[in-house]
Amino acid sequence: MKRILYLLYYIRGLDRSKYRLFLGHAAKETGRSKMALNLDMLASVFRHNISLLDYFYFRFFSLGKSERLKWAGTGYLYEYQLKMNPRGTRGILEDKIQFLKRYQPFIRRGYGDKNVLESDPDKLLELLKNDSGRLVLKGSRGQVGAEVEVIRCSDFNPSGLMDHMAENAYDLVEEYVVQHPDIMALSSSGLNTVRVFTQIHQGEVHFLGARFRISVNSPVDNMGAGNLAAPVDMDTGLLTGPGVYSDITREDQALHPVSGQSITGFCIPYWKEVMELARSAALHAPENRSVGWDIAVTEEGPELIEGNHNWCKLLWQLPVKEGLKHKLEAYR
Numbered sequence: 001m002k003r004i005l006y007l008l009y010y011i012r013g014l015d016r017s018k019y020r021l022f023l024g025h026a027a028k029e030t031g032r033s034k035m036a037l038n039l040d041m042l043a044s045v046f047r048h049n050i051s052l053l054d055y056f057y058f059r060f061f062s063l064g065k066s067e068r069l070k071w072a073g074t075g076y077l078y079e080y081q082l083k084m085n086p087r088g089t090r091g092i093l094e095d096k097i098q099f100l101k102r103y104q105p106f107i108r109r110g111y112g113d114k115n116v117l118e119s120d121p122d123k124l125l126e127l128l129k130n131d132s133g134r135l136v137l138k139g140s141r142g143q144v145g146a147e148v149e150v151i152r153c154s155d156f157n158p159s160g161l162m163d164h165m166a167e168n169a170y171d172l173v174e175e176y177v178v179q180h181p182d183i184m185a186l187s188s189s190g191l192n193t194v195r196v197f198t199q200i201h202q203g204e205v206h207f208l209g210a211r212f213r214i215s216v217n218s219p220v221d222n223m224g225a226g227n228l229a230a231p232v233d234m235d236t237g238l239l240t241g242p243g244v245y246s247d248i249t250r251e252d253q254a255l256h257p258v259s260g261q262s263i264t265g266f267c268i269p270y271w272k273e274v275m276e277l278a279r280s281a282a283l284h285a286p287e288n289r290s291v292g293w294d295i296a297v298t299e300e301g302p303e304l305i306e307g308n309h310n311w312c313k314l315l316w317q318l319p320v321k322e323g324l325k326h327k328l329e330a331y332r
Helices: 002-012 017-029 034-048 072-084 096-102 115-120 121-128 160-168 181-188 271-284 314-319
Strands: 112-115 134-137 149-152 172-177 194-201 204-214 228-231 290-298 301-306
Touching: 002 034, 002 072, 017 034, 072 290, 096 172, 096 228, 096 301, 112 121, 115 160, 115 172, 121 160, 121 172, 134 160, 134 204, 194 228, 194 271, 204 271, 204 314, 228 314, 271 290, 271 301
Parallel strands: none
Antiparallel strands: 112 172, 134 149, 134 172, 194 204, 194 290, 204 228, 290 301
């Protein structure tokens, strides 16, 4: 019954243009009919607890039974993350304002929520005069880069900024984080962050992996917004493979498509400090046991951007081209 409810949910939220694109691509690649692929997709939803689009993201259309068992799909990961990060504790990760307050020891950038800025004009002026000359406007509950806008401080006065926030339903302002020059040279369109996946088990922090999210002509770095992600060696911070898209019709990128800089072999600065920050953040509120941490790297070192209780199955698995469900089985 649960899988039937999941299927109805997947159908209701299905991106139909993406479904048609992927279905056509899979039919062309495999030589199978669209009807056969659809029947296989529906069977996989029930058999492997995946979503309709997971079937294409994970390339199930070209995998055998044993390989399909390795992938952690939407339904599986939803149940896992709900157990690890219960509804009663995940609020500090869902709400960006709560997050900034709770994880203040790991955050250097200035920020203010709409209520604070309305009552404290000096705080708003301080943010408008920050050294980067830019601000990031956010919806505090926005997901996958939605409800995010980068503005130039010179384009706004305090009243104009508050009006702009009200018109666009933004309730949070943060100083723009200026990333490390090496990362800027790789991709300058947006803030590129490291996603570090942590798991608390018996009071200890276990690392499930790390991925580098790379913007491509985008102010955000989410894969869901059409950007790249690359696997990271946990010991060295080196990118061990090309950047990959979640769009199965697009080719992997060993070089950044805009800057031309090499993705494979790029070394993330301050890697030791990045890992220390992720470990400390995981232990700061250990009631949420499985979190994907987004960490920026500046010239001064790493900066915690946010934590995700519903960290992305695609970002975790696609860059390494491997189903990683086995990594979670020991913690269930």
